[in-house]
Amino acid sequence: MRALIKQHKNSNSGQQQARVIALFSLVGMSITFLMGLLSLFGPNNTLSIVLFIASAIYLIAFFSANKLEIKIGSMLVIYSLYLLMFYLIFSGGVEQTGPLWIFIVAPVSVYVLGLRNGLINLLIFLTVICIIILLPQHIIEHAQYSNSYTLRLILSFVTLSFLSALYEFSRMQSYRNALEISAQFQELAMRDPLTKLANRRNAAAVLEQEKARVIRNNEPLSVLLCDLDHFKAVNDKFGHNGGDMVLVELSALFTQHVREQDCVARWGGEEFLIILPQTSAEHASIIAEKIRSNVEQHTVNFLSQQINVTISIGISQLSEDQSIDELINTADKCLYQAKTLGRNRVYP
Numbered sequence: 001m002r003a004l005i006k007q008h009k010n011s012n013s014g015q016q017q018a019r020v021i022a023l024f025s026l027v028g029m030s031i032t033f034l035m036g037l038l039s040l041f042g043p044n045n046t047l048s049i050v051l052f053i054a055s056a057i058y059l060i061a062f063f064s065a066n067k068l069e070i071k072i073g074s075m076l077v078i079y080s081l082y083l084l085m086f087y088l089i090f091s092g093g094v095e096q097t098g099p100l101w102i103f104i105v106a107p108v109s110v111y112v113l114g115l116r117n118g119l120i121n122l123l124i125f126l127t128v129i130c131i132i133i134l135l136p137q138h139i140i141e142h143a144q145y146s147n148s149y150t151l152r153l154i155l156s157f158v159t160l161s162f163l164s165a166l167y168e169f170s171r172m173q174s175y176r177n178a179l180e181i182s183a184q185f186q187e188l189a190m191r192d193p194l195t196k197l198a199n200r201r202n203a204a205a206v207l208e209q210e211k212a213r214v215i216r217n218n219e220p221l222s223v224l225l226c227d228l229d230h231f232k233a234v235n236d237k238f239g240h241n242g243g244d245m246v247l248v249e250l251s252a253l254f255t256q257h258v259r260e261q262d263c264v265a266r267w268g269g270e271e272f273l274i275i276l277p278q279t280s281a282e283h284a285s286i287i288a289e290k291i292r293s294n295v296e297q298h299t300v301n302f303l304s305q306q307i308n309v310t311i312s313i314g315i316s317q318l319s320e321d322q323s324i325d326e327l328i329n330t331a332d333k334c335l336y337q338a339k340t341l342g343r344n345r346v347y348p
Protein backbone atom coordinates (compact mmCIF):
# COMPACT_ATOMS: atom_id res chain seq x y z
CA MET A 1 0.00 0.00 0.00
CA ARG A 2 2.87 2.35 0.91
CA ALA A 3 4.36 1.67 -2.54
CA LEU A 4 1.05 2.62 -4.18
CA ILE A 5 0.88 5.89 -2.21
CA LYS A 6 4.50 6.71 -3.09
CA GLN A 7 3.89 5.98 -6.77
CA HIS A 8 0.82 8.22 -6.72
CA LYS A 9 2.79 11.03 -5.04
CA ASN A 10 5.65 10.77 -7.54
CA SER A 11 3.40 10.83 -10.59
CA ASN A 12 1.49 13.83 -9.19
CA SER A 13 4.60 15.91 -8.42
CA GLY A 14 6.09 14.94 -11.83
CA GLN A 15 2.99 16.16 -13.65
CA GLN A 16 2.93 19.36 -11.63
CA GLN A 17 6.62 20.04 -12.39
CA ALA A 18 6.02 19.39 -16.09
CA ARG A 19 3.14 21.88 -16.05
CA VAL A 20 5.27 24.57 -14.39
CA ILE A 21 8.17 24.03 -16.82
CA ALA A 22 5.75 24.22 -19.75
CA LEU A 23 4.44 27.51 -18.33
CA PHE A 24 7.97 28.91 -17.86
CA SER A 25 8.79 27.92 -21.44
CA LEU A 26 5.62 29.53 -22.77
CA VAL A 27 6.28 32.80 -20.94
CA GLY A 28 9.98 32.73 -21.96
CA MET A 29 9.07 32.00 -25.58
CA SER A 30 6.52 34.85 -25.77
CA ILE A 31 8.75 37.45 -24.09
CA THR A 32 11.88 36.63 -26.10
CA PHE A 33 9.88 36.57 -29.33
CA LEU A 34 8.31 39.95 -28.53
CA MET A 35 11.66 41.46 -27.52
CA GLY A 36 13.19 39.98 -30.70
CA LEU A 37 10.52 41.70 -32.80
CA LEU A 38 11.06 45.02 -30.97
CA SER A 39 14.81 44.90 -31.42
CA LEU A 40 14.32 44.36 -35.17
CA PHE A 41 13.51 48.09 -35.26
CA GLY A 42 16.68 48.98 -33.32
CA PRO A 43 20.29 49.07 -34.45
CA ASN A 44 21.29 45.73 -32.86
CA ASN A 45 20.31 42.93 -35.26
CA THR A 46 22.43 40.36 -33.42
CA LEU A 47 20.23 40.90 -30.35
CA SER A 48 17.06 40.06 -32.31
CA ILE A 49 18.71 36.90 -33.74
CA VAL A 50 19.77 35.81 -30.21
CA LEU A 51 16.25 36.48 -28.89
CA PHE A 52 14.59 34.53 -31.74
CA ILE A 53 16.96 31.58 -31.12
CA ALA A 54 16.08 31.71 -27.39
CA SER A 55 12.38 31.81 -28.30
CA ALA A 56 12.81 28.68 -30.49
CA ILE A 57 14.64 26.88 -27.66
CA TYR A 58 11.76 27.70 -25.26
CA LEU A 59 9.33 26.30 -27.83
CA ILE A 60 11.28 23.00 -27.79
CA ALA A 61 11.35 23.11 -23.96
CA PHE A 62 7.56 23.60 -23.99
CA PHE A 63 6.99 20.49 -26.13
CA SER A 64 9.47 18.46 -24.04
CA ALA A 65 7.66 19.39 -20.80
CA ASN A 66 4.31 18.56 -22.40
CA LYS A 67 5.64 15.11 -23.29
CA LEU A 68 6.67 14.75 -19.62
CA GLU A 69 10.37 14.83 -20.59
CA ILE A 70 10.93 17.01 -17.55
CA LYS A 71 14.71 16.74 -17.40
CA ILE A 72 15.20 17.87 -21.02
CA GLY A 73 12.61 20.64 -20.61
CA SER A 74 14.28 21.91 -17.39
CA MET A 75 17.78 21.89 -18.87
CA LEU A 76 16.60 23.78 -21.95
CA VAL A 77 14.74 26.39 -19.88
CA ILE A 78 17.60 26.97 -17.44
CA TYR A 79 20.68 26.89 -19.65
CA SER A 80 19.16 28.85 -22.53
CA LEU A 81 18.13 31.47 -19.93
CA TYR A 82 21.70 31.56 -18.58
CA LEU A 83 23.18 31.92 -22.08
CA LEU A 84 20.75 34.68 -22.95
CA MET A 85 21.65 36.52 -19.73
CA PHE A 86 25.37 36.14 -20.43
CA TYR A 87 24.79 37.66 -23.85
CA LEU A 88 22.70 40.53 -22.42
CA ILE A 89 25.38 41.32 -19.80
CA PHE A 90 28.08 41.07 -22.45
CA SER A 91 26.30 43.22 -25.04
CA GLY A 92 24.44 45.48 -22.61
CA GLY A 93 21.15 44.85 -24.47
CA VAL A 94 19.04 47.84 -25.43
CA GLU A 95 20.51 51.02 -23.94
CA GLN A 96 22.46 49.06 -21.30
CA THR A 97 19.22 47.62 -19.81
CA GLY A 98 20.27 43.99 -20.46
CA PRO A 99 21.50 43.28 -16.87
CA LEU A 100 18.03 44.10 -15.48
CA TRP A 101 16.81 40.71 -16.74
CA ILE A 102 19.20 38.64 -14.60
CA PHE A 103 16.83 38.83 -11.63
CA ILE A 104 14.59 36.26 -13.34
CA VAL A 105 17.39 33.70 -13.02
CA ALA A 106 17.28 33.32 -9.20
CA PRO A 107 13.66 32.15 -8.66
CA VAL A 108 13.60 30.06 -11.87
CA SER A 109 16.86 28.27 -10.95
CA VAL A 110 15.83 27.19 -7.45
CA TYR A 111 12.36 26.19 -8.58
CA VAL A 112 13.40 24.17 -11.61
CA LEU A 113 16.66 22.68 -10.29
CA GLY A 114 15.68 22.33 -6.63
CA LEU A 115 17.27 24.12 -3.68
CA ARG A 116 20.75 22.52 -3.66
CA ASN A 117 21.39 22.31 -7.40
CA GLY A 118 19.71 25.66 -7.93
CA LEU A 119 22.09 27.37 -5.47
CA ILE A 120 25.15 25.67 -6.99
CA ASN A 121 24.07 26.78 -10.47
CA LEU A 122 23.39 30.32 -9.23
CA LEU A 123 26.90 30.49 -7.79
CA ILE A 124 28.38 29.40 -11.13
CA PHE A 125 26.09 31.87 -12.94
CA LEU A 126 27.24 34.73 -10.69
CA THR A 127 30.89 33.80 -11.20
CA VAL A 128 30.51 33.83 -15.00
CA ILE A 129 28.72 37.18 -14.85
CA CYS A 130 31.50 38.69 -12.74
CA ILE A 131 34.09 37.34 -15.20
CA ILE A 132 32.20 38.86 -18.14
CA ILE A 133 31.89 42.27 -16.42
CA LEU A 134 35.51 42.27 -15.25
CA LEU A 135 36.96 41.09 -18.59
CA PRO A 136 39.53 43.66 -19.72
CA GLN A 137 38.32 45.62 -22.77
CA HIS A 138 41.59 45.09 -24.62
CA ILE A 139 41.00 41.31 -24.61
CA ILE A 140 37.43 41.53 -25.88
CA GLU A 141 35.20 44.56 -26.27
CA HIS A 142 31.96 44.40 -24.29
CA ALA A 143 29.41 46.63 -22.53
CA GLN A 144 30.84 48.68 -19.70
CA TYR A 145 29.15 49.37 -16.38
CA SER A 146 30.21 51.73 -13.61
CA ASN A 147 31.62 50.19 -10.42
CA SER A 148 28.70 51.34 -8.27
CA TYR A 149 26.22 49.92 -10.84
CA THR A 150 28.06 46.57 -10.92
CA LEU A 151 28.27 46.38 -7.12
CA ARG A 152 24.55 47.09 -6.69
CA LEU A 153 23.62 44.68 -9.46
CA ILE A 154 25.58 41.87 -7.82
CA LEU A 155 24.39 42.64 -4.28
CA SER A 156 20.74 42.84 -5.31
CA PHE A 157 21.14 39.59 -7.30
CA VAL A 158 22.66 37.83 -4.25
CA THR A 159 19.83 39.15 -2.04
CA LEU A 160 17.18 37.94 -4.46
CA SER A 161 18.91 34.54 -4.73
CA PHE A 162 18.86 34.25 -0.94
CA LEU A 163 15.17 35.18 -0.77
CA SER A 164 14.31 32.75 -3.59
CA ALA A 165 16.17 29.96 -1.75
CA LEU A 166 14.32 30.79 1.46
CA TYR A 167 10.99 30.77 -0.35
CA GLU A 168 11.81 27.48 -2.07
CA PHE A 169 12.86 25.95 1.26
CA SER A 170 9.57 26.86 2.97
CA ARG A 171 7.62 25.79 -0.13
CA MET A 172 9.31 22.36 -0.01
CA GLN A 173 8.67 22.08 3.75
CA SER A 174 4.96 22.82 3.29
CA TYR A 175 4.80 20.39 0.37
CA ARG A 176 6.43 17.65 2.47
CA ASN A 177 4.08 18.32 5.37
CA ALA A 178 1.06 18.16 3.06
CA LEU A 179 2.30 14.84 1.62
CA GLU A 180 2.82 13.42 5.12
CA ILE A 181 -0.67 14.45 6.24
CA SER A 182 -2.19 13.02 3.09
CA ALA A 183 -0.28 9.72 3.62
CA GLN A 184 -1.51 9.61 7.22
CA PHE A 185 -5.11 10.11 6.07
CA GLN A 186 -4.75 7.41 3.44
CA GLU A 187 -3.29 5.10 6.10
CA LEU A 188 -6.20 5.87 8.45
CA ALA A 189 -8.70 5.17 5.69
CA MET A 190 -7.12 1.76 5.03
CA ARG A 191 -6.23 0.55 8.54
CA ASP A 192 -8.20 -0.56 11.56
CA PRO A 193 -7.26 1.88 14.35
CA LEU A 194 -7.25 -0.73 17.17
CA THR A 195 -5.29 -3.60 15.63
CA LYS A 196 -3.48 -1.63 12.88
CA LEU A 197 -4.47 -4.41 10.47
CA ALA A 198 -5.95 -3.73 7.04
CA ASN A 199 -9.61 -2.79 7.44
CA ARG A 200 -12.53 -4.30 5.55
CA ARG A 201 -12.35 -1.78 2.69
CA ASN A 202 -8.62 -2.43 2.26
CA ALA A 203 -9.20 -6.21 2.34
CA ALA A 204 -11.95 -5.93 -0.30
CA ALA A 205 -9.53 -4.02 -2.56
CA VAL A 206 -6.81 -6.65 -2.01
CA LEU A 207 -9.31 -9.42 -2.85
CA GLU A 208 -10.28 -7.74 -6.14
CA GLN A 209 -6.60 -7.30 -7.02
CA GLU A 210 -5.83 -10.92 -6.16
CA LYS A 211 -8.83 -12.13 -8.14
CA ALA A 212 -7.42 -10.42 -11.23
CA ARG A 213 -4.12 -12.22 -10.61
CA VAL A 214 -5.94 -15.57 -10.25
CA ILE A 215 -7.61 -15.04 -13.63
CA ARG A 216 -4.36 -13.93 -15.29
CA ASN A 217 -1.99 -16.55 -13.84
CA ASN A 218 -4.39 -19.37 -13.06
CA GLU A 219 -3.10 -19.56 -9.47
CA PRO A 220 -5.19 -20.65 -6.47
CA LEU A 221 -6.43 -18.12 -3.88
CA SER A 222 -7.87 -19.04 -0.50
CA VAL A 223 -9.28 -17.12 2.43
CA LEU A 224 -9.62 -17.93 6.13
CA LEU A 225 -12.53 -16.34 7.96
CA CYS A 226 -11.64 -16.44 11.67
CA ASP A 227 -14.04 -15.66 14.50
CA LEU A 228 -13.26 -15.61 18.23
CA ASP A 229 -15.32 -18.09 20.24
CA HIS A 230 -17.61 -16.75 22.96
CA PHE A 231 -15.97 -13.37 22.77
CA LYS A 232 -18.97 -11.75 24.39
CA ALA A 233 -18.12 -13.73 27.53
CA VAL A 234 -14.53 -12.38 27.41
CA ASN A 235 -15.86 -8.83 27.28
CA ASP A 236 -18.33 -9.57 30.06
CA LYS A 237 -15.65 -11.05 32.31
CA PHE A 238 -12.64 -8.81 31.60
CA GLY A 239 -14.31 -5.67 30.34
CA HIS A 240 -14.01 -4.01 26.94
CA ASN A 241 -10.34 -3.13 27.52
CA GLY A 242 -9.52 -6.77 28.18
CA GLY A 243 -11.39 -7.73 25.00
CA ASP A 244 -9.52 -5.07 23.05
CA MET A 245 -6.19 -6.40 24.30
CA VAL A 246 -7.12 -9.90 23.11
CA LEU A 247 -7.96 -8.51 19.65
CA VAL A 248 -4.62 -6.67 19.46
CA GLU A 249 -2.52 -9.66 20.58
CA LEU A 250 -4.31 -12.10 18.29
CA SER A 251 -3.84 -9.72 15.36
CA ALA A 252 -0.08 -9.82 15.96
CA LEU A 253 -0.22 -13.60 16.28
CA PHE A 254 -2.10 -13.99 12.95
CA THR A 255 0.41 -11.75 11.21
CA GLN A 256 3.32 -13.77 12.63
CA HIS A 257 1.97 -17.01 11.21
CA VAL A 258 1.41 -15.95 7.60
CA ARG A 259 3.75 -14.98 4.78
CA GLU A 260 4.70 -11.42 3.78
CA GLN A 261 2.52 -11.66 0.66
CA ASP A 262 -0.60 -12.68 2.67
CA CYS A 263 -3.00 -10.10 4.03
CA VAL A 264 -4.53 -10.20 7.51
CA ALA A 265 -7.54 -7.92 7.86
CA ARG A 266 -10.04 -7.06 10.56
CA TRP A 267 -13.25 -7.99 8.79
CA GLY A 268 -15.68 -7.10 11.57
CA GLY A 269 -15.80 -6.79 15.40
CA GLU A 270 -14.17 -10.10 16.40
CA GLU A 271 -13.90 -11.46 12.88
CA PHE A 272 -10.66 -11.56 10.88
CA LEU A 273 -10.09 -12.36 7.23
CA ILE A 274 -6.77 -13.83 6.12
CA ILE A 275 -6.17 -13.67 2.38
CA LEU A 276 -3.75 -16.30 1.11
CA PRO A 277 -2.63 -15.78 -2.51
CA GLN A 278 -1.14 -18.75 -4.42
CA THR A 279 -2.64 -21.10 -1.82
CA SER A 280 -5.01 -24.01 -2.37
CA ALA A 281 -7.76 -24.90 0.13
CA GLU A 282 -5.73 -27.94 1.14
CA HIS A 283 -2.69 -25.85 2.03
CA ALA A 284 -4.89 -23.14 3.59
CA SER A 285 -6.29 -25.81 5.91
CA ILE A 286 -2.77 -26.58 7.22
CA ILE A 287 -2.14 -22.85 7.85
CA ALA A 288 -5.56 -22.48 9.52
CA GLU A 289 -4.89 -25.40 11.84
CA LYS A 290 -1.50 -23.92 12.79
CA ILE A 291 -3.16 -20.57 13.60
CA ARG A 292 -6.00 -22.21 15.55
CA SER A 293 -3.62 -24.25 17.68
CA ASN A 294 -1.36 -21.21 18.36
CA VAL A 295 -4.36 -19.16 19.49
CA GLU A 296 -5.45 -22.00 21.77
CA GLN A 297 -2.01 -22.11 23.39
CA HIS A 298 -1.66 -18.35 23.67
CA THR A 299 -2.37 -16.58 26.93
CA VAL A 300 -3.14 -12.89 27.08
CA ASN A 301 -1.98 -11.24 30.29
CA PHE A 302 -4.35 -8.47 31.27
CA LEU A 303 -4.10 -6.61 34.61
CA SER A 304 -2.54 -9.63 36.33
CA GLN A 305 -5.29 -11.87 34.93
CA GLN A 306 -4.86 -14.47 32.23
CA ILE A 307 -7.21 -14.62 29.25
CA ASN A 308 -7.41 -17.71 27.07
CA VAL A 309 -9.50 -17.76 23.92
CA THR A 310 -10.11 -20.06 20.99
CA ILE A 311 -11.11 -19.36 17.40
CA SER A 312 -13.15 -21.06 14.71
CA ILE A 313 -12.08 -20.81 11.09
CA GLY A 314 -13.98 -21.22 7.81
CA ILE A 315 -11.92 -21.88 4.67
CA SER A 316 -12.81 -21.14 1.08
CA GLN A 317 -10.87 -21.31 -2.19
CA LEU A 318 -11.88 -19.04 -5.06
CA SER A 319 -13.21 -20.99 -8.02
CA GLU A 320 -13.10 -19.70 -11.58
CA ASP A 321 -16.70 -18.52 -11.90
CA GLN A 322 -17.04 -17.24 -8.33
CA SER A 323 -17.37 -13.60 -7.28
CA ILE A 324 -15.59 -12.22 -4.20
CA ASP A 325 -18.96 -12.01 -2.39
CA GLU A 326 -19.59 -15.69 -3.11
CA LEU A 327 -16.09 -16.58 -1.88
CA ILE A 328 -16.71 -14.78 1.42
CA ASN A 329 -20.21 -16.28 1.73
CA THR A 330 -18.75 -19.76 1.34
CA ALA A 331 -16.11 -19.02 4.00
CA ASP A 332 -18.88 -17.67 6.25
CA LYS A 333 -20.94 -20.85 5.84
CA CYS A 334 -17.87 -22.94 6.71
CA LEU A 335 -17.26 -20.77 9.76
CA TYR A 336 -20.85 -21.34 10.82
CA GLN A 337 -20.27 -25.09 10.46
CA ALA A 338 -17.11 -24.84 12.60
CA LYS A 339 -19.13 -23.03 15.28
CA THR A 340 -22.01 -25.54 15.25
CA LEU A 341 -19.62 -28.49 15.37
CA GLY A 342 -18.37 -27.22 18.74
CA ARG A 343 -16.06 -24.20 18.00
CA ASN A 344 -12.23 -24.14 18.31
CA ARG A 345 -11.98 -25.89 14.97
CA VAL A 346 -11.26 -25.44 11.25
CA TYR A 347 -13.87 -26.23 8.60
CA PRO A 348 -13.62 -27.97 6.16
Ligand SMILES: Nc1nc2c(ncn2[C@@H]2O[C@H](COP(=O)(O)OP(=O)(O)OP(=O)(O)O)[C@@H](O)[C@H]2O)c(=O)[nH]1
Pocket (backbone or CB within 6 Å): 194, 227, 228, 229, 230, 231, 232, 233, 235, 239, 240, 241, 242, 243, 244, 247, 268, 269, 270, 339, 343
Ligand atom coordinates in the same frame (compact mmCIF):
# COMPACT_ATOMS: atom_id res chain seq x y z
N1 LIG B 1 -13.60 -5.53 23.22
C1 LIG B 1 -14.15 -5.50 22.02
N2 LIG B 1 -15.22 -6.26 21.75
C2 LIG B 1 -15.77 -6.24 20.53
C3 LIG B 1 -15.23 -5.41 19.53
N3 LIG B 1 -15.99 -5.61 18.40
C4 LIG B 1 -16.94 -6.50 18.72
N4 LIG B 1 -16.81 -6.91 20.01
C5 LIG B 1 -17.63 -7.83 20.79
O1 LIG B 1 -17.59 -9.12 20.25
C6 LIG B 1 -18.73 -9.82 20.77
C7 LIG B 1 -19.27 -10.75 19.72
O2 LIG B 1 -20.30 -11.47 20.31
P1 LIG B 1 -21.19 -12.53 19.57
O3 LIG B 1 -21.45 -12.06 18.14
O4 LIG B 1 -22.37 -12.83 20.41
O5 LIG B 1 -20.26 -13.77 19.39
P2 LIG B 1 -19.44 -14.58 20.47
O6 LIG B 1 -19.76 -14.22 21.86
O7 LIG B 1 -18.00 -14.49 20.07
O8 LIG B 1 -19.95 -16.05 20.21
P3 LIG B 1 -19.65 -16.98 18.99
O9 LIG B 1 -19.12 -16.18 17.87
O10 LIG B 1 -20.93 -17.63 18.67
O11 LIG B 1 -18.63 -17.97 19.48
C8 LIG B 1 -19.74 -8.75 21.22
O12 LIG B 1 -19.83 -8.79 22.63
C9 LIG B 1 -19.10 -7.46 20.77
O13 LIG B 1 -19.36 -6.39 21.67
C10 LIG B 1 -14.12 -4.59 19.84
O14 LIG B 1 -13.60 -3.84 19.02
N5 LIG B 1 -13.61 -4.69 21.08
